[in-house]
Amino acid sequence: MLKIYNSIAREKQVFIPIVAGKVSMYVCGMTVYDYCHLGHARVMVVFDMINRWLRASGLDVTYVRNITDIDDKIIKRANDNNESIGELTSRFITAMDEDSAKLGVIRPDIEPRATNYIVSMVEMISKLISNGNAYPADNGDVFYSVNSFAGYGKLSGKSLDDLRAGERVEVDTHKRDPMDFVLWKSAKPNEPSWDSPWGKGRPGWHIECSAMGEQHLGKHFDIHGGGQDLQFPHHENEIAQSEAANQCTFVNYWIHNGFVRVDDEKMSKSLGNFFTIREVLEKYDAEVVRFFILRAQYRSPLNYSNLHLNDAKQALSRLYTALRSLTVEDVAIDWQHPVASAFQDAMNDDFNTPEAMAVLFELANHINKTGSLESAALLKKLAGLLGLLQRDPETFLQGDVSAEGYTPDEIDGMIASRLKARQEKDFAEADRLRKTLLDKGIVLEDTAQGTTWRRV
RNA sequence: GGCGCGAUAGCAAAGCGGUUAUGCAGUGGCCUGCAAAGCCAUCUAGACCGGUUCGACUCCGGUUCGCGCCUCCA
Numbered sequence: 001m002l003k004i005y006n007s008i009a010r011e012k013q014v015f016i017p018i019v020a021g022k023v024s025m026y027v028c029g030m031t032v033y034d035y036c037h038l039g040h041a042r043v044m045v046v047f048d049m050i051n052r053w054l055r056a057s058g059l060d061v062t063y064v065r066n067i068t069d070i071d072d073k074i075i076k077r078a079n080d081n082n083e084s085i086g087e088l089t090s091r092f093i094t095a096m097d098e099d100s101a102k103l104g105v106i107r108p109d110i111e112p113r114a115t116n117y118i119v120s121m122v123e124m125i126s127k128l129i130s131n132g133n134a135y136p137a138d139n140g141d142v143f144y145s146v147n148s149f150a151g152y153g154k155l156s157g158k159s160l161d162d163l164r165a166g167e168r169v170e171v172d173t174h175k176r177d178p179m180d181f182v183l184w185k186s187a188k189p190n191e192p193s194w195d196s197p198w199g200k201g202r203p204g205w206h207i208e209c210s211a212m213g214e215q216h217l218g219k220h221f222d223i224h225g226g227g228q229d230l231q232f233p234h235h236e237n238e239i240a241q242s243e244a245a246n247q248c249t250f251v252n253y254w255i256h257n258g259f260v261r262v263d264d265e266k267m268s269k270s271l272g273n274f275f276t277i278r279e280v281l282e283k284y285d286a287e288v289v290r291f292f293i294l295r296a297q298y299r300s301p302l303n304y305s306n307l308h309l310n311d312a313k314q315a316l317s318r319l320y321t322a323l324r325s326l327t328v329e330d331v332a333i334d335w336q337h338p339v340a341s342a343f344q345d346a347m348n349d350d351f352n353t354p355e356a357m358a359v360l361f362e363l364a365n366h367i368n369k370t371g372s373l374e375s376a377a378l379l380k381k382l383a384g385l386l387g388l389l390q391r392d393p394e395t396f397l398q399g400d401v402s403a404e405g406y407t408p409d410e411i412d413g414m415i416a417s418r419l420k421a422r423q424e425k426d427f428a429e430a431d432r433l434r435k436t437l438l439d440k441g442i443v444l445e446d447t448a449q450g451t452t453w454r455r456v
Numbered sequence: 457g458g459c460g461c462g463a464u465a466g467c468a469a470a471g472c473g474g475u476u477a478u479g480c481a482g483u484g485g486c487c488u489g490c491a492a493a494g495c496c497a498u499c500u501a502g503a504c505c506g507g508u509u510c511g512a513c514u515c516c517g518g519u520u521c522g523c524g525c526c527u528c529c530a
Contacts (some may be wrong), residue, residue, distance in 0.1 A: 010460090027530095028530075029530085030530075031521095031528095031529085031530095035493095036530090037530085039529085039530050040530055041530090042530070043530045045529090046530095061469080071528090072528080073528075073529095108509090111506095142518060156459080156460090156525075156526085157458095157459060157460065157525095158458080158459060158526065159458090159459090159524085160477085161458090162457095162458045162459065163458085163459095163526060165457070165458060165526090205528090226530060227527080227529080227530025228461095228463065229524085229525075229528095229529055229530065230523075230529080231525075232459095232525060232526070233525095233526085233527090234529090256530095257530075258461095258524095259523090259524075259530080260530085261523085264522070264523070265523080266473080266496095266523080266524070266529090267528090267530095268528095268529055269528080269529060270527095270529065271471090271530070272530095295468075295469070296468085296469070296470095297469085297470075299461090300462090300469085301523070301524085303468085305470090307467070308467085308468065308480095308482095310480085310481075311467070311480045311481085312468090312480090313480095314479080314480055314481090315468095315478090315479045315480065316479095318479075318480090318493095321481080321493065322494090324493090338529065346470090346471090349471090351469070352471085354468095354469055354470050354471095354478075354479095355469095355470050355471065355477080355478085355479070357469095357470095357479080358469090358471090358477060358478035358479080359478090360478095361478055362478080365494095368493090368494055368495070369494085369495065389486075403487090409466090422489080425489080427489055427490070430489090431489095431490070431491080434490095434491075434492090438491095442469070442489085443491095443492060443493085444492070445491090445492050445493050446488075446491080446492075447492095447493080452493090454492095454493090
């Protein structure tokens with residue numbers, strides 16, 4: 001029985017799909033004007049893990065993750081770069097796909113781009129106006145009237161009075177209420193624009209997700225996710241739009257993942273303290289990064305540092321070491337098995353990956369003690385549900401993202417020389433060779449089957 | 457100012473009203489020519505103050521500190 005922490009209820013709830021056996025899930029994806037950073041990596045990996053677990057649980061999942069390919073920052077960046085918006089966005093969509101593939105993320109079923117759904121957005125805005133939830137202002141913008149929607153604030157736990165008291169919203173004289181937000185922005189010179197009943201313009205940010213969600217998953221669907229920072233105003237506004245337009249509940253379960261931090265501060269563009277995924281992948285194996293992300297519960301803050309990545313690398317090495325030199329068969333998971341059952345319980349408890357991983361380590365310990373092939377098969381299979389441990393162990397243990405030092409052939413040659421020295425009881429020479437390799441980060445391990453090596 | 461989240465050992469990170477979380481690092485032992493890996497053992501916990509209870513890291517209240525949202529943000 002899967003339980004999910006539902007942000008709108010502020011508690012864990014048993015997950016009951018709208019249609020038995022099926023799940024409709026929408027996640028707010030990236031605005032493509034720059035490379036993805038580690039915060040984006042967390043969203044991609046966390047919801048990939050959720051997607052995988054829902055499927056492993058036998059559910060038929062439709063996973064939609066949108067791409068925002070039109071907004072202020074994109075327009076500005078394209079101008080700064082002297083390139084077209086299309087060039088800019090397709091460049092960074094390609095980069096995003098590369099990054100996510102490296103992190104072992106399975107592509108969502110549908111990846112809609114905002115600019116392909118302008119018509120749906122215009123329709124939805126028209127509906128909101130005729131329902132009395134939105135109004136065109138005299139400057140050509142169309143605003144959503146927050147006062148017209150009784151449930152405004154139910155996701156973020158904010159009341160309109162509190163929000164107004166915050167008084168951080170810039171006063172726009174065209175708005176009836178300071179909290180009203182824009183659905184349609186009238187075109188300014190040299191900006192991309194589309195025709196609409198209110199003149200040329202482009203959509204506001206929030207409306208795209210309401211429109212694309214409805215197009216692909218219907219007016220009412222199961223799960224909507226994204227980073228914690230989207231809870232307000234983005235998701236709050238989505239609810240206001242969709243529920244006012246469609247007169248029904250928009251989403252049953254809201255899932256928000258915690259931030260990646262640097263020095264206990266949120267990693268963000270505006271703070272400038274972010275690391276791009278590709279920067280990190282220059283130093284660390286992508287699977288180590290994925291392991292690092294899933295080692296924390298998805299709602300907890302996750303501090304990024306080299307120390308923690310190194311720690312994660314050591315831990316993942318332990319799992320791969322347990323599978324080393326074992327021939328693992330691909331068999332179906334027996335969920336009656338107590339270990340598999342413990343893993344399942346952990347995952348069903350709001351996707352508790354740290355506890356699920358503890359089960360994997362207990363399995364590794366058992367394999368190391370007994371050499372059980374059955375346990376090895378189970379370890380690989382369970383870890384696979386998290387998108388981990390699917391490579392050949394030697395490939396992982398001997399891999400080196402920086403690709404410096406000796407080549408495998410050179411290492412094998414030195415191992416052969418060392419073996420000869422050992423046979424001749426010339427341990428000084430044998431140790432010298434071992435030390436030479438160690439200085440380059442190569443550790444030798446003498447086993448009954450011969451000498452193996454790995455990179456530290 | 458309003459709303460919310462958190463505080464666990466050297467570091468990271470979970471569950472749990474009473475019984476070893478787990479990983480990394482450390483220490484001792486086994487193994488090894490010596491190592492490494494592995495195995496065994498082991499040291500470091502639950503911010504502070506009250507309350508509930510036979511018993512609290514776990515529940516309740518308060519204090520302190522940290523973080524987030526309230527403006528674009530994953």
